[in-house]
Amino acid sequence: MSSSSSVTNSKPFFVRLLIPFVMGIICTSRITVFAENIWIYCGLFGLTSLLLIGLCYVKLALYRNKICIGVYINIVVFVVGGWITASHDERNCPHHFSKIKSSYLKVRIDEEPQLKNGNIRFKAEVVMAYEPQRQAATNGKLMVTCKIDSSNVMVLKYGDVLLLPSNFKEVNDPLNPATFDYKTWLANKEIYHQCFLKSSQIKVLDSGKGNWLIDYLIKLRLKQVDYFKKVFKNDVDYAFCSTLILGYRTELDDEVVDIYSKTGTIHALSVSGMHVGLIYLFLNLALAFLNKNVTLEWVKTLTIILFIWFYALLTGFAPSILRSAVMITAFIIGKQVNRKTNGCNILAFTALVLLLYNPLYIWDIGFQLSFLSVLGLVYLHPMISNWINIEHRFLNKIWLAISISVAAQLITFPFSVYYFHSFPVYFLISNLFISIPTTLLMYFGILMLLFKLDFLAPVIEWLIWFTNSGLGQIAKFPMSVIPKLWLSEFELLFLILFVALLVCGLSCYNKRLIILSAVCLLLLQSASAYEEWTAFKQKKIIIYSLRGNYGVGFISGKTAIVMTQLQQDDHIFKKEIQPYLDKHYVNEVFVTSGNKPFKRGNLTIDANLIRFYDHVVDKDDLLRYCKTKRKAIVRDIR
Template sequence: MFGIVLAYYFQTIQLLRISAYLLTALLLIAASINLFYKKLKAWRFKTSLAFLYYGFFAIAGIFTCLFNSDQLNSDYFANKNFNQLKVWISNEPQINGDIARFEAKVTKGYFGGKTETCSGTLLIALKVDSLHPLHLKYGDEFLITAKYLPVEPPYNPNEFNFKQWLASKNIYHQTFIRQSQLIKIAENRGNPIKAFALRLRQQQVNVYRKLIKNDEAFAVASTLILGHRADLSKETLSAYSKTGTIHALSVSGMHVGIIYIALNFLLGFLDRRKATLLIKVVLICVLIWGYSLLTGFSPSVLRSAIMLTVFILSKQLNRSSNGYNVVAFTAFCLLVHQPFLIWDVGFQLSFMAVIGLIYYQPKIKKWLYFKNKWTNKLWETTAMGLAAQLATLPLSIYYFHQFPVYFIISNLFILIPITLMMYLGIAILLLRLYFLAPIFEYLINFTNRGLKRIADLPYAGITEIWINRWELILLAFFLLLLSIGLSNYKRKLILLSLVVLVVFQGCVAYRKINFMHQEELIFFSLRKNYAAAFINGNQCILITDLTAKDRNFEFFVKPALDEMEIKKTIFVTWRQDFRNEQLIKSDHQILYRGKSILLLDENFNNKRLASPAKFDWIWVHNNPKYKLDDLAEEIKPSGVLIDASNKDYMISQLSKRAILLNLSAYSLKKQQALHLKL
């Protein structure tokens, strides 16, 4: 893991070559030591040998990461300027309205009548013709125009890093094309096993669609049983998220575990003899891997399938299986196959949850004991929820910025319904017991209603918790030290953990105090809209054409305001006058904390300023025809802000002209947001 992380941030072809040479040398040394172990009396150098093998695996991680990085390949498609590319769809297309998005493997490039073999993955957004829609599926091969661009980085503070997320999937370029720019030339280009699994899954989704009337229940059923990405409403997603049960909506270890329990019980009659026991083991492994294939081999299912396979085989071979070794072996297998999985949030959380179950669950279970069998089972289940939540706490707060207060209640509430839903859903598909569909649908609706009620309870969740990477490390270090200290009765470790906690709380408190006294100005970089946040303490005046429910506001603007702990946001439009103690907006002018901004728009066309005054900034909006030269001479600003409401050619012309006039020019489209601390 150390080698993979290190190589990820230093991706060069030179490092790949060096790691290959070092790996070969270390492999030869290790093989020689193994062959002549007794002659060399190598047992005398155990510590040195340990470091040798640690180094070997670190170098192996570096090599694996770089070897799997497409952009380092000499035939990577973006290294040359092709006119056309031959691609095939490498994942299941996602269609939203008239836009289809999918990943495509590039195999060939065409330029000037020449053909070259290529490699790499391209993210494609395709505008589908509504009159003649194109049916897209995994494995379809196309010829497309080669008009791709590098994936754009985040331009605004705390905006989701789409570029980094795609890079973790080995994708570095994207394109937007119309259906007329695409020619279908073949089918069934991909892996035949995966293609069969996706076709089979789609058939099962169609069965659910016919049987389940409620759209929300259908979406939950498809997601829960088959791992099919369905359009769940924001309300339902929010309910599962706030109650700490979002894991139930992604096919994961819990689902595979439920299937294993059922299979182990149903095939229990085969335990009597060794020969039949072997048949049982093979059947369970085959069925579990078959289910994993059907769900698209998601990281969490792969992890569970590998772990269960190792666990089952070790039991069959009468060998004691160490839980940590099983986890490490599973992670090793997955990362050798796909090293970039290390950045997958689901991968990180699922492994931490399993480690928590191995370490914390037995200890928490010992806290209480009940004579009643079912009460004790309930406590054991509660201990599992506490263990998983405790182990994933730092990462959950870091990624999702919230903590579900009632997670124990909600996880106990869904325990029986989720189990019944899994068994009913699979029985409907495999045994064609269609008469169970109304019960299945009722159970889903009952679970959704129950979780929504829990989510609506007072103080159901602590939201908008923001910690940085250093605070994440401190929080994780505190939990680690405290756990080891309490487990082994080490007072020094417990005291050290408390010191780390105080440092963590001090860092958080310091940020909160700073936020209470912050005076900042942010001009956001948007695609078509405009937004400027005038921040004073925990309040913000936002001059924008967006609303609180607008998707662009939630994606580009809100994360920055949440991270800065803004409690109150006042929305003001371009043409709206506004006045309070901090800001005055009137007559195309803004005065804020001693800074003045002239709002230049189409109303200034063919006019002159009535009373020229000095302004710190000119904010250009909606393609005004006013000459920047005359304006700059009259008011002598220090800079020009050009928002995304202007046309691209206007943005380019104004930026060039401002530079010639020795003015700072800031384009607020496809450029970094302007963040000023006053």
């Protein structure tokens, strides 16, 4: 074996490359000054590198200094990460449609349109801009939302070419604080502009102009979805099976999603590594008869890889599926050529491949949690499973499942809390409960699709009912979810360091690392205690931005009074008003419409005036201001 080969197998070669590459992506994406001058930095670095290597490589014997070479390679990888990220941003191109004045845009639908709440929404690639007497080729992506007109029914498909009026605008920042940041979410998908149209404003110019393979697979997936719709008796079963097996989530019931979210099993509703792993295990077993000689083993390996990538294409190339497909492909090939496969190295290699393809995957929550889960399985699971040695075969299988769930949950815990602001207490019970039913659902569902076995439909329906009913009962357990867990960036950092140092300390039996983890926990608790203390003293007025409604919050300590026509269980209240209150440790909320005199604590609402501490506001003026279209305003009261 060559030296280079041994290095890449025995040492975390790709892990070492991944770290500076990711840092380059992050710096270019989030630091404006760095992003704007990345081309200058690349040019200067390239010229300086050539001069130093030419002048000093032999004279100073740099080839003997491993530290210098290592630092140089890290800088090169860092710059490459930044350069790829900058070149991936289409706004840097002079032909981006936002930089060209136009009256109409010619666009191509770039993904399967989604129908929801009377609107059809899709991502489009802008290919041409038109002005009177002038046209220009363009690039860039646009999010289009079209209001469906019952008198003008329009069926739009992937690959359709449309003519639209050029009334796009930049995606707005969130109107209310602590709410979902739709602008950042779209930006991480390379979409920075959107437009809202009526169906009468859209003209279909052509069809079938997308990628022929993607077009075929979308049609194939829709055909399978229609088959599910035909064989299942109710919409819940059809939508659940379409989501679990095909990744088609558009019609999934919100109540089902809420149950899976509360029980820590939402990953089962996203096509992910679990699905790819089950397909691999099934194919590996089904094609075991090919394990006779090297040629047939390679036939088996290539067949499994083709099936896995076909499934990845069928599910729409979700980042989690891409990660799993690349990783399992590397694992299968490595195993076939009889090389020792280092799990962390394969995981890092997978991340590098995907980030080279699209560096913005780094900001995808599913991508982050998916990679962390696998890292937990590769690194933590062996350690946790060795805590208890069980000889009984059945009990050992249960402990194995528990240790897998604990490993995945432990390593994703900081990011899950940061993103979703809650923690499912009974995640162990829930994941154990669904492990067998979801496996059976996957296998039965795939068999039914492949061979049109309609008689399996009642079995699958019962399995879905059993799984959802069981999780529904677990979700009703007392304290099933710890809510309102809002972390700042510093608290997230302390929590990550605490978990990482604790895990490393326990795995290496290193007392210093365990002590450092305790210090990080102490800092985390101190930061949390300081925020709690600040919350007791807070006095704020927040004027919310609510379309068609008004909302004014008066916060005093951990109590808030909200003047609005909405009720606390209304969807808009939960989505637009409650998050800010939760983030600021408000645990007691009172709602009044303001139409009648109201007095509580330091707030008094009369017929014409509102008095909060020493501040007096005309009620009619405040309500008129609330109905203007603008961002929410937060004011601290001194």
